Amino acid sequence: MEKMRILAVDDNSISLAAIEQELKRAYEVIPVNSGARALQYLKREKPDLILLDIQMAQKDGIETLREIRQMDRCTDIPVIMLTSKQDKTAVVETSKLGIYDYVLKPFKGEDLHQRIDRALKK
Numbered sequence: 001m002e003k004m005r006i007l008a009v010d011d012n013s014i015s016l017a018a019i020e021q022e023l024k025r026a027y028e029v030i031p032v033n034s035g036a037r038a039l040q041y042l043k044r045e046k047p048d049l050i051l052l053d054i055q056m057a058q059k060d061g062i063e064t065l066r067e068i069r070q071m072d073r074c075t076d077i078p079v080i081m082l083t084s085k086q087d088k089t090a091v092v093e094t095s096k097l098g099i100y101d102y103v104l105k106p107f108k109g110e111d112l113h114q115r116i117d118r119a120l121k122k
Contacts, residue, residue: 035064
């Protein structure tokens with residue numbers, strides 16, 4: 001059975017490695033370290049889910065998500081935001097853009113798996 005693909009977007013290499021480490025047994029993880037790279041990937045491929053960090057240099061997660069949602073084939077991909085801060089405005093902003101869930105960093109592996117499983121089974 002083919003593994004479902006998760007596009008993981010985080011400009012922190014340690015965080016990205018942790019995500020990949022946590023999820024690689026269950027999923028095919030495509031790690032990218034910027035919003036721009038995520039958008040490049042999405043022009044060619046359609047993952048089953050996107051994990052998107054809110055705080056990134058250059059293009060933050062909210063801006064990246066806004067652009068993702070404007071791409072015809074990406075309107076229905078479930079997105080889970082990763083955030084290290086209890087930022088209410090970011091959560092409200094991303095909710096308007098139709099995120100499925102959000103996970104606080106540092107995440108617990110089990111929690112991340114549960115949320116991803118829920119998002120993919122809905």
